[in-house]
Amino acid sequence: MYMASNRGQNVNSSTLHTETSTRSEEYLKWDHRRERIFLELYDQALAMNYYRLKDPSPLGKEFIVDKFNHEFNLDINYKFFREKLDQMKRKYKKYTGLMQNSTGISVDPVTSVISASDSWWKDREVRKNKT
Numbered sequence: 001m002y003m004a005s006n007r008g009q010n011v012n013s014s015t016l017h018t019e020t021s022t023r024s025e026e027y028l029k030w031d032h033r034r035e036r037i038f039l040e041l042y043d044q045a046l047a048m049n050y051y052r053l054k055d056p057s058p059l060g061k062e063f064i065v066d067k068f069n070h071e072f073n074l075d076i077n078y079k080f081f082r083e084k085l086d087q088m089k090r091k092y093k094k095y096t097g098l099m100q101n102s103t104g105i106s107v108d109p110v111t112s113v114i115s116a117s118d119s120w121w122k123d124r125e126v127r128k129n130k131t
Helices: 013-027 032-047 058-072 078-099 118-130
Strands: none
Touching (some): 032 058, 032 078, 058 078
């Protein structure tokens, strides 16, 4: 039986990284339930150290990974959670910047859509262009 070999072929490592990242994203689709459970587990992991640490301890990280993988029948590592947490922090920072010193704005609790008048948005654009 003849087996093909990749040896000697030029393999583009950035293509492999992209393909791996794409497969990982498809493997773990974040939805509201998964986000909520992740945040609950993260809070529990921080509570293990009486909230003295900014991030979970190694034992807390293991706790998050084990419980989440068990809940959703997955096999992922803590790196996925770190990336999600960083993404959520960036979104929160943008949100708080947008809402700073603002009145007359509403946020739909289901869709998270921000509603504001046209004049409010124009005011924000003017402020942004001044800085």
